[in-house]
Amino acid sequence: MKTKSILAAATIAAALALGGTQASAGVVLSEDFNSSAFLGAGWSFAHFSDRWENTQYHYPAASANGWTVSGNGVFVASNLDDPNGDQAILLNEGANSKISHALNNLIAGETYNVSFLYWGDNITGGAWSLFADVGATNYASISGVDLASGTNPGTTHNFSFVAAGSSTTLSFYEFSNSGASPIIDNVLVTGPTAAVPEPATWALMIGGFGLAGATLRRRRVVVA
Numbered sequence: 001m002k003t004k005s006i007l008a009a010a011t012i013a014a015a016l017a018l019g020g021t022q023a024s025a026g027v028v029l030s031e032d033f034n035s036s037a038f039l040g041a042g043w044s045f046a047h048f049s050d051r052w053e054n055t056q057y058h059y060p061a062a063s064a065n066g067w068t069v070s071g072n073g074v075f076v077a078s079n080l081d082d083p084n085g086d087q088a089i090l091l092n093e094g095a096n097s098k099i100s101h102a103l104n105n106l107i108a109g110e111t112y113n114v115s116f117l118y119w120g121d122n123i124t125g126g127a128w129s130l131f132a133d134v135g136a137t138n139y140a141s142i143s144g145v146d147l148a149s150g151t152n153p154g155t156t157h158n159f160s161f162v163a164a165g166s167s168t169t170l171s172f173y174e175f176s177n178s179g180a181s182p183i184i185d186n187v188l189v190t191g192p193t194a195a196v197p198e199p200a201t202w203a204l205m206i207g208g209f210g211l212a213g214a215t216l217r218r219r220r221v222v223v224a
Helices: 004-021 199-223
Strands: 019-032 044-047 055-059 067-070 073-081 087-092 098-103 109-120 128-135 137-147 156-163 169-174 183-195
Touching: 019 098, 087 098, 087 169, 109 128, 109 137, 128 156, 128 183, 137 156, 169 183
Parallel strands: none
Antiparallel strands: 019 183, 044 055, 055 073, 067 098, 073 087, 087 183, 098 169, 109 156, 109 183, 128 137, 128 169
């Protein structure tokens, strides 16, 4: 009976450990677009944006770092005043300008958070619309106007989605009839990863199994 009691205690400890878990937040995607891999073999010109007064635009941007460029293509916007070569992505005017990235290893039913920075390019007073989709569902529809050169610090936009399965696609695209365009940067997707037992339940679980192991060793000695 004593042996059964100890084994039962170990079992309870393990069950408590499994039940006393907490979700550990994880980064699914983090992108600042600063990789030189985005710089295509096309042409470039110096102009401005409403955030970076001295901006260089490279067109077309290359698909890189898991991002796929499609439709009318997109530009790489580079801050000429930044010695580190800060870069971002300008979505070319037209509804077919898009950049997308697969989101993998998701947990169905869990909530994920998306944030990104945006501002306008170089057509002061020009209007544009910026969209962000997850799968086939639109989660962000932003209307903006290009401001004067170097006057816009940028705006961070956030939204959440519930994963329908283990993978989906995050896409950004825009529409404009004015020649103006939005620029995006610092895309971050976070959410839960594997469940992690809390420290107290780790101790309980280890202690329970330790008792069970000691009991089994004593039983082997008696039998021998």
